[in-house]
Each structure stands twice: as C-alpha cells, then as structure tokens.
Amino acid sequence: MQDQAQVAAAVTGAIIGETLVLVPVVPMIASGAIALMKRDRRKTAARLAIGSLSFSFLYSLIAFVLVAMRPGLRVSTYSTWFVVGHTSVDLGWILDPLSAVMLVMVSFVGLLIFIYSVGYMAHDENFTRFFCFLSLFAGAMLGVVISNSLLLLFMCWEIVGLTSYLLIGFWYQKPSAAAAAKKAFVTTRVGDIFFFLGIVWLFSQTGTLLLYKGGGGAIEPTALALLLSQHAGLGLSAASAIALLIFAGAAGKSGQLPLHVWLPDAMEGPTPVSALIHAATMVAAGVYLVARVYPLMQIGAPAGGTTVALTVITWVGAATAVFAALIAVAQSDIKRILAYSTVSQLGYMMAGLGVGGVAVGMFHLITHAFFKALLFLGAGSVIHGCHEEQDIRRMGGLRADMPLTFITYTIGMLALCGFPIFFSGFWSKDAILEAAQHWSVAKVPFYMLVFGALLTAFYMTRQVCYVFLGYWRGHGTAHESPKIMTTPLAILAFFAMALGLIGTPAWPWFRDFLDGRTATFSWHGFAEPGLALLMLTSSLVVFLGLWLGWRLYGNKSPKPKEPDALEKSAPWLWAPLRDRLYVDELYGVTVVAFYKWWARVADWLDRRVWGGIVSLVAWVFALWARLNRLLDVNWVDGGFDKTCEELAEGGGLLASLQSGRVQNYLRILAVAVVALALVLIWSSRP
Amino acid sequence: MSPIFYLLAVVTLAGALATVLLKHLVHCALAVTVAFAGLALLFLQLDAQFVGFAQILVYIGAVAILVVFAILLTRGSDLPKHGVFSSTWALGLAIAAAVFAVLGWAVIASTHGIPQQDNVPSATAHDIGIALVGRYVLPLEILALLLTAATIGAVIVAMHEKGKQQ
Amino acid sequence: MTTPLAGYLLVAALVFAIGLGGALTRRNAIIVLIGIELMLNAANLNLIAFWRYGPHPEALTGMMFAIFSIAVAAAEAAVGLGLVIAIYRQTNTTELDKIDRMKG
Numbered sequence: 029m030q031d032q033a034q035v036a037a038a039v040t041g042a043i044i045g046e047t048l049v050l051v052p053v054v055p056m057i058a059s060g061a062i063a064l065m066k067r068d069r070r071k072t073a074a075r076l077a078i079g080s081l082s083f084s085f086l087y088s089l090i091a092f093v094l095v096a097m098r099p100g101l102r103v104s105t106y107s108t109w110f111v112v113g114h115t116s117v118d119l120g121w122i123l124d125p126l127s128a129v130m131l132v133m134v135s136f137v138g139l140l141i142f143i144y145s146v147g148y149m150a151h152d153e154n155f156t157r158f159f160c161f162l163s164l165f166a167g168a169m170l171g172v173v174i175s176n177s178l179l180l181l182f183m184c185w186e187i188v189g190l191t192s193y194l195l196i197g198f199w200y201q202k203p204s205a206a207a208a209a210k211k212a213f214v215t216t217r218v219g220d221i222f223f224f225l226g227i228v229w230l231f232s233q234t235g236t237l238l239l240y241k242g243g244g245g246a247i248e249p250t251a252l253a254l255l256l257s258q259h260a261g262l263g264l265s266a267a268s269a270i271a272l273l274i275f276a277g278a279a280g281k282s283g284q285l286p287l288h289v290w291l292p293d294a295m296e297g298p299t300p301v302s303a304l305i306h307a308a309t310m311v312a313a314g315v316y317l318v319a320r321v322y323p324l325m326q327i328g329a330p331a332g333g334t335t336v337a338l339t340v341i342t343w344v345g346a347a348t349a350v351f352a353a354l355i356a357v358a359q360s361d362i363k364r365i366l367a368y369s370t371v372s373q374l375g376y377m378m379a380g381l382g383v384g385g386v387a388v389g390m391f392h393l394i395t396h397a398f399f400k401a402l403l404f405l406g407a408g409s410v411i412h413g414c415h416e417e418q419d420i421r422r423m424g425g426l427r428a429d430m431p432l433t434f435i436t437y438t439i440g441m442l443a444l445c446g447f448p449i450f451f452s453g454f455w456s457k458d459a460i461l462e463a464a465q466h467w468s469v470a471k472v473p474f475y476m477l478v479f480g481a482l483l484t485a486f487y488m489t490r491q492v493c494y495v496f497l498g499y500w501r502g503h504g505t506a507h508e509s510p511k512i513m514t515t516p517l518a519i520l521a522f523f524a525m526a527l528g529l530i531g532t533p534a535w536p537w538f539r540d541f542l543d544g545r546t547a548t549f550s551w552h553g554f555a556e557p558g559l560a561l562l563m564l565t566s567s568l569v570v571f572l573g574l575w576l577g578w579r580l581y582g583n584k585s586p587k588p589k590e591p592d593a594l595e596k597s598a599p600w601l602w603a604p605l606r607d608r609l610y611v612d613e614l615y616g617v618t619v620v621a622f623y624k625w626w627a628r629v630a631d632w633l634d635r636r637v638w639g640g641i642v643s644l645v646a647w648v649f650a651l652w653a654r655l656n657r658l659l660d661v662n663w664v665d666g667g668f669d670k671t672c673e674e675l676a677e678g679g680g681l682l683a684s685l686q687s688g689r690v691q692n693y694l695r696i697l698a699v700a701v702v703a704l705a706l707v708l709i710w711s712s713r714p
Numbered sequence: 715m716s717p718i719f720y721l722l723a724v725v726t727l728a729g730a731l732a733t734v735l736l737k738h739l740v741h742c743a744l745a746v747t748v749a750f751a752g753l754a755l756l757f758l759q760l761d762a763q764f765v766g767f768a769q770i771l772v773y774i775g776a777v778a779i780l781v782v783f784a785i786l787l788t789r790g791s792d793l794p795k796h797g798v799f800s801s802t803w804a805l806g807l808a809i810a811a812a813v814f815a816v817l818g819w820a821v822i823a824s825t826h827g828i829p830q831q832d833n834v835p836s837a838t839a840h841d842i843g844i845a846l847v848g849r850y851v852l853p854l855e856i857l858a859l860l861l862t863a864a865t866i867g868a869v870i871v872a873m874h875e876k877g878k879q880q
Numbered sequence: 881m882t883t884p885l886a887g888y889l890l891v892a893a894l895v896f897a898i899g900l901g902g903a904l905t906r907r908n909a910i911i912v913l914i915g916i917e918l919m920l921n922a923a924n925l926n927l928i929a930f931w932r933y934g935p936h937p938e939a940l941t942g943m944m945f946a947i948f949s950i951a952v953a954a955a956e957a958a959v960g961l962g963l964v965i966a967i968y969r970q971t972n973t974t975e976l977d978k979i980d981r982m983k984g
Contacts, residue, residue, distance in 0.1 A: 688980030691800065691912065695904050698809045705816050719884070723891045730895050730918055734902030739910065746914050749895070753921050760888070760932045765924075765946050772950050777917060777957045784910050784961040788968040799905050800977060806904030814897030821889045830883055835937035842947070845940050853944075857951055864955035868962040 044091050046105055048121050048174055051087050055080045056167030062160040070155045077159040078142045081166050085139050088131035095128040099544050104176050104240040115235045120176035122240055125542045130173045130316055133394050137308045137401050138166050140516040144405055145300040147512035165191035169309050178227045178237045189216050192305050196297040208293035215290040219280015226273030247323040256328045271325045271337035282314025283371045285348045289612055291371050295363040299408030307370050307400035312393050315377045319386045333468055342382030346473040348375030353483035358605035362407050362420050365491050376460055384463025387539035391531045392456035402440035402520035409433045409509040414502055420494040422502045429506040434496050436517040441492055443524040445485040448567040452528035462562055478569055485573025493581035726752030737798050739790035747778045761834050764842055888929035896922035909964045909974045920953040
C-alpha cells in the first residue's frame with residue numbers, strides 16, 4: 029500500500045513538476061483574453077481573472093501538499109531556448125519547499141484581493157483594464173516564484189515591474205499618479221541593472237543560467253566552488269560580488285534604504301494594488317530572490333562567521349527598518365503610514381535573511397503578507413467608507429460606524445506590532461530578533477531592530493487612535509463596506525493570527541519544511557537559553573510602544589488644523605520626520621538635477637549638432653539638385669534647343685538655295701558643269 | 715582662215731551680243747535672227763548645205779517668229795522698272811566667262827590632237843534621206859513622237875489658259 | 881587659231897558663253913529662252929565643224945546629230961515660250977525674279 033502510495037506520489041510529482049508552468053501561464057492567458065475584451069464586459073473579465081487565479085491556487089495547493097508529503101522534494105525541469113557556442117540559454121522551473129510555500133501565499137492572497145477588488149473598483153469605469161493588469165501581474169509573480177532559470181526569473185521580474193508601473197499609474201490622468209509610476213519604474217530599474225550585471229557575470233563564469241540542474245546548476249556546489257575561487261577585486265571573491273549585485277536588484281524591488289523612495293509614492297495606485305503588489309507580493313519578490321540564491325550568499329563563510337554579502341544585507345535591512353519606522357511616525361496619510369511600515373518590515377525581512385537564514389526571513393515574509401494585506405484592504409475599506417478620504421486627521425470614531433473593519437484592522441495592527449502569543453507577527457519577528465541577538469558580527473543590528481519594534485507599535489497605535497477612536501472629523505457619514513470587501517478581511521485576519529502556529533519554537537514546522545525535514549512538536553523548543561528572556565523583552569517593548577501611543581493620542585482626536593501631539597512636544601523631531609528625512613530632496617538635487625541637465629545637453633546636441641548635420645546634408649542635396657536643374661535647363665535643354673535652332677537655321681539656309689528662281693538654278697548648273705569639265709580634264713592628264 | 719569666215723564670225727557674234735545687251739525685247743528678237751542667219755551662213759561655208767537651209771527655215775522662219783509672238787503676248791514692249799539686267803548680273807557674267815575660259819582653253823590647248831581632213835564631203839539630200847530612214851530611223855520616230863507631244867502640250871497649255879480666262 | 885576647226889570651235893564657244901551670259905543675267909524669261917537657243921545653236925556649230933573636219937564625214941553622224949538637235953530645239957522653244965505665256969497669264973509678269981513659287 030505504502031509502495032503504491034509512494035509510486036503514485038512519485039508519478040504525480042513528476043507530472044506536477046513538468047506542468048508547473050501552467051501556474052503562471054494560465055493567469056497570463058486570462059490577462060491577454062481580458063485585454064482583447066470590450067470595456068463593458070466587467071463580469072466576464074472579473075470571472076476570468078478570478079477563475080484563472082483560482083486554478084493557479086488549487087494547483088499550488090496540490091503542489092504544496094505534494095512537497096509536504098515528501099520532505100526535501102526538489103523537482104526541477106528545464107528546456108533549452110537557444111544555443112550560443114558551447115553554452116545554451118535555458119529556461120526552467122522548479123518545485124521545492126521554498127517555491128511551494130510562496131506559490132500558495134501569492135495565489136491565495138492574490139485571490140482574496142481579486143475578490144476584494146470586484147467590490148472596491150465597482151464604480152470605476154476602467155474595471156476591465158484593472159483586472160487585465162492584475163492578472164498579468166499575478167502570472168508574472170508566479171513566474172518569478174517557480175523560476176529555475178535566472179533569465180526566466182529576470183524576464184518575469186521585469187514584467188512584474190511593468191505591471192507595477194501600469195497599476196500605480198492606473199489613474200494616469202492624475203499627474204501625481206503618472207509621476208509616481210515613472211518614479212517606481214526608474215528606481216527599480218537602477219536596482220535591476222545591477223541584478224542583470226550579476227546574472228551576466230554568473231552566466232559567464234558558470235556557463236549556465238539554471239539554478240539547479242542536477243549538479244550543474246549555477247548555485248550548486250561545483251559552480252559555487254568555482255566562483256569562490258575567483259577574485260573580483262576589493263578583496264571580494266566572485267561569489268560575493270555577484271551576490272552583492274543580485275542583492276542590489278532585490279534592494280530596488282524591495283525598497284531597501286537608498287532605493288526605497290518609490291514605495292510611498294506608489295500609494296497613488298488603487299488600494300487593492302497597494303495591498304497586493306506593494307505589501308504582500310511584489311516587494312516580497314526581492315526577499316524571495318535573496319532566499320532563492322541563498323547558497324550563493326552563504327558560500328565561503330568562515331566557521332562561526334558570515335560572508336560579506338550577508339553582512340551587507342543585514343546592515344542595509346536593519347538601517348531600512350529603523351529609517352522607515354521613524355518616518356512613519358509623522359505621516360498623516362493612512363496609506364503612506366502603511367507604506368513606510370512596509371518598507372520597515374522589508375528591512376526586517378532582509379535583516380532576518382542576513383542573520384538567520386532563509387527560514388527566518390521567509391517566515392516573516394509569509395506572515396507579513398497576510399497582515400499587511402489585511403491592513404491595506406482595511407485601509408481601503410476605511411477610505412471607501414469615508415468617501416475617498418485618505419487623511420487620518422479627517423477620520424475618527426469609525427469604531428462605531430465600521431465595526432467589522434475596526435476589528436479586523438486591529439487584529440492586523442497587533443500582528444504587525446508583534447503582540448505576543450496570539451498574533452503571527454510576534455513569532456516571526458521574534459525569530460528574527462533571536463537570530464540577530466546571536467549574530468556573530470555585531471550586536472548593533474539587534475538593538476536597531478528592537479528600536480524599530482518600539483516605533484512600529486507607536487505609530488500603529490497612533491494610526492488606529494486617529495482613525496478609529498475619538499470622534500468623527502470628516503464630512504458626511506461613514507459607512508461600512510459591502511460583504512464582498514469585508515469577507516476577505518475576515519479571512520486574512522484569521523490567517524494573521526493562525527499562521528503564528530507554524531513558526532513557534534515548540535513546533536518549527538515552517539523552518540523544517542524549508543529545510544526538508546519533518547517537524548516534531550516539542551515543548552522543549554521553548555527551553556532554549558535566552559529565548560524566554562527575549563520573548564519577554566520583545567513583549568515589553570511592544571507594550572511600551574502601545575502605551576506611549578495611547579498616552580499621546582488616546583481618545584483625544586485633535587482637529588485637522590491642530591498640530592499633532594508629538595509635534596507639540598518635540599517640533600524639532602517632527603518636521604524632519606514628516607518631511608521623510610529629505611531623501612527625495614537629496615535625489616532631486618543630485619541625480620534628478622544631473623539627468624535634467626544631461627537631457628538638456630542631449631537635446632541641444634540633437635537639435636543643433638545632429639540636426640544641424642542633417643540640415644546641412646539636406647541643404648547640400650538641395651543645392652546639388654538646384655545645380656543639376658541649372659545644368660539641365662541651361663546646358664542640356666539649352667544645348668538641345670540651340671541644336672534644334674541651328675538645325676532649323678541650317679535647314680533654312682539650305683532651303684534658301686531653293687530660291688524658286690530659275691536663273692539661280694541655271695547658274696549653279698553652269699558652275700557644276702565647269703567644275704566637272706575641269707575635273708575631267710585634270711583626271712585625263714597623263 | 716578665209717576672210718569670209720571672219721566676217722561671218724563677226725556678224726554672228728555681234729548678233730549674239732546684241733541679243734543679250736539690247737534693252738528693247740523686239741530688238742533682241744531681231745538681233746537673234748541676225749545671229750541665226752550668221753550661223754546658217756557658217757553652216758553653208760562648212761559644206762553642210764542641208765543643215766544651213768534647215769537652220770534658216772526652222773530657226774529664222776519658226777523660232778524667231780515664235781519669239782516675237784511671245785514677246786507680243788507678254789507685253790514685252792514695256793520696259794521693266796529696275797532695268798533689264800538682274801541685280802546679280804556680275805555673278806552671271808563671271809560664270810559665263812569661266813565657262814568660256816574652260817572651253818577656250820580646252821580648244822587651244824588641244825589643237826595638235828584634233829584631226830584635220832580637208833576633203834569636201836558630199837552630203838546630198840538623198841544621202842541624208844537614206845540615212846534618216848535607214849540607220850537613224852529610231853531617232854526619227856522618237857523625234858516624231860517628241861514633236862507630237864510638244865505640239866499637243868503647247869496647244870493644251872494655250873487652250874487651258876483660254877478656258878480659264880473665259 | 882592655226883586650224884580652221886579651232887576657229888569654228890572658238891566661235892562656237894564664244895556664242896555659247898554669250899548665250900549663257902544672257903541666260904544668267906537678263907531679267908526677262910523670254911531672253912533667257914533666247915539665250916538657251918543660242919547655246920543650242922553654238923552646240924550645233926560645234927557638231928557641224930567636227931563633222932566637216934573630223935574623220936569619216938561620209939557617215940553623216942555630225943550632220944544627223946545637228947538635224948535632230950535643230951528639231952528638238954525648235955520643239956523645246958515652242959513649249960518653253962508657251963509656258964512663259966501661260967505663266968504671264970497667271971502672274972502678269974515675265975520677270976524671273978518674281979516667279980519664285982517653287983521657293984523653299
């Protein structure tokens with residue numbers, strides 16, 4: 029029986045491994061079909077999109093179950109696209125624990141958001157276009173997840189970036205939305221260039237783009253050993269350099285510190301877009317990428333130490349976490365607070381990958397996806413209920429008007445803060461903190477992350493107090509959202525709490541699943557030294573943050589024109605935080621100004637120099653044409669005309685011989701006779 | 715070179731010159747008659763009696779009369795306005811002089827080659843008649859044809875004019 | 881000038897030249913025809929002279945030629961003068977310079 033089951037599992041595994049490509053392809057086909065539809069076929073478009081993603085979700089579930097049943101399964105397939113010299117460019121996909129868990133998360137959260145969008149975008153006239161882009165995004169993101177070939181990954185990565193641009197700028201008539209879309213695209217492009225350099229370098233050294241190829245892949249031991257042995261300058265090995273380049277790409281997509289500027293502006297897009305792309309999935313793609321090529325990041329670590337790449341990742345992540353959390357404290361747009369919160373949490377994820385490994389970072393990614401999506405969808409519900417109002421200073425007292433939204437939002441907020449025991453955020457954040465505490469390089473990131481947790485609790489409390497507590501400061505009346513919008517909220521809230529269970533130290537199912545082991549439940553997991561202290565510390569930090577927030581903002585509801593409570597007490601701190609620590613301004617002065625100058629130079633060159641050359645050539649040709657015409661008219665035509673005239677004259681002359689006068693003829697006759705006679709005489713002379 | 719020859723030569727030449735130099739057309743016609751006569755006498759001197767008399771009959775008797783008739787019918791008695799010689803008479807004179815020069819030079823330069831026989835040949839009418847219908851019968855017939863055609867032609871030309879005039 | 885033949889030939893040449901000169905220089909068409917008659921006569925003189933002083937005068941060649949020439953010349957004179965009269969009737973002039981309808 030067991031053999032039969034095993035054989036059946038093996039066969040199913042092979043089938044699913046071969047056909048896994050359907051998971052991203054089906055939503056992409058749906059997107060294409062929706063693109064060809066007329067604008068008024070909204071129901072069909074929505075059904076097509078949700079149907080295709082449901083298919084992908086079911087398929088992902090089956091794949092996930094399969095991988096769960098057979099721990100450590102890794103099925104990789106590839107096909108050669110074209111051959112270049114001795115090497116071939118291959119495309120391939122892979123099914124292993126990492127990709128399985130991401131598949132399920134992406135398709136499930138995506139599905140819930142699709143359903144939510146049907147209600148949220150019901151009054152928008154570009155409903156069909158929205159679902160077309162959403163479907164395309166879903167397909168591309170799933171493509172990134174299952175990709176075994178770096179080239180395929182990059183292609184899907186770019187499509188994801190494209191759909192992000194299309195969706196941020198969905199309401200393109202708004203200049204701020206169009207500008208935000210452009211900013212997102214350009215900023216991520218900067219990261220993508222480094223990513224591409226890394227891919228090219230990797231390909232040139234290892235000769236293959238496939239990650240796993242039965243021993244010959246780019247991140248399998250043979251290749252890694254080769255990369256480690258090569259030196260790339262600055263004391264780095266090729267492996268570290270490539271790892272850093274790939275991280276640069278991930279940093280762009282995941283909004284790490286210097287390249288985070290696009291994420292808050294991306295809130296110009298509709299809220300479901302913010303939820304799906306800029307909270308749960310696309311921004312997580314960067315983290316996923318680092319997790320995917322983790323063997324490359326990790327190789328060469330001395331015993332008890334860590335690699336350069338991982339150190340850099342950790343520092344960048346920690347810095348981002350704190351930086352963004354500070355800014356979030358002083359924002360007054362409901363979505364912007366959540367955006368900066370996302371940047372901060374992405375920093376946490378990166379730091380987690382750096383200090384603790386794939387499982388630590390990925391666990392926070394999964395839990396964050398759920399509660400951040402919940403928070404965004406809840407914010408959308410709030411915006412919808414407050415008649416498209418987004419300023420938290422004009423909300424308030426929604427606890428009574430929108431109870432379901434309030435409850436689910438609070439659950440999400442507590443999960444984000446990391447409220448102990450019942451909320452998944454606590455367990456995932458604690459895993460990161462524990463790993464950071466034991467980091468061999470420095471302890472500073474740990475303190476930074478703890479400070480960040482404090483700030484997170486503080487600003488989330490501030491937000492909830494402003495939005496839901498106190499009294500209503502807006503115009504009109506707020507109303508609860510329809511069921512189609514609140515049901516996904518409820519589902520997500522459930523998972524925001526329940527997911528914690530798979531990552532507790534007592535039953536580290538998630539970590540073991542990724543590592544390919546079978547997890548066992550044991551209370552002894554809690555008995556690790558320092559763990560209890562850490563859990564206590566983090567809980568205290570969270571409570572402190574919550575209390576501080578309550579104290580400052582409590583039930584108070586300041587009017588819109590009144591300054592914020594923190595602003596009143598510490599204005600020197602408030603202003604820079606509200607102005608986002610001037611990063612955008614810095615870019616504006618340096619990079620943007622340079623490009624504007626360069627664009628002017630290029631324009632001048634183009635108009636004056638190249639345009640001048642073209643004009644010159646054209647002028648020469650015109651001159652030549654005129655010369656030709658001159659020649660033609662005067663010489664050729666003229667010559668011809670002259671010749672004809674001369675001929676006519678000659679003819680006239682000859683004709684004049686025919687004077688019609690007989691005497692003239694006679695004379696000529698006589699002359700001819702004389703001439704003839706002379707000739708005869710002369711010729712007959714001896 | 716007998717003196718008669720010179721006399722006759724002078725008469726002929728005078729007549730010819732007078733023909734071309736005189737203004738009045740009728741005078742020209744009379745002068746040419748003199749020239750014809752002179753030539754006829756020259757023929758007689760050359761022992762070509764038949765030709766001489768034929769010349770008198772035909773030329774003086776017919777051609778000259780014809781010329782006078784023509785002058786009459788074309789009001790030749792009226793003198794033309796611009797003179798009797800054409801405006802380019804010098805060229806014509808030069809050409810005539812050239813022709814004479816060539817001919818004269820040919821005659822003078824080739825005197826030793828010219829045959830000379832001094833026997834007086836007999837050319838009776840009888841001989842001429844036999845020659846005409848014997849050896850020269852074809853030219854005779856053709857000549858008859860020619861004369862017929864000429865006569866008919868002249869009549870037609872004159873008649874046509876008459877028809878038109880009426 | 882030494883032989884009688886030469887003398888006759890020269891006279892003939894002179895008459896010929898005079899006739900030609902008249903035909904070429906006079907305005908009136910009739911004078912031109914007269915000039916042509918003179919030329920023909922000169923040719924006749926040539927012929928008879930050669931007949932008389934050349935070999936075989938008994939063949940009568942020269943004389944026959946001259947007879948025919950006279951006949952033809954007469955016919956031609958008739959026709960020519962008839963034409964002059966006809967032209968005179970058309971154009972009312974006998975001046976050759978004015979009769980140039982064949983011009984061109």
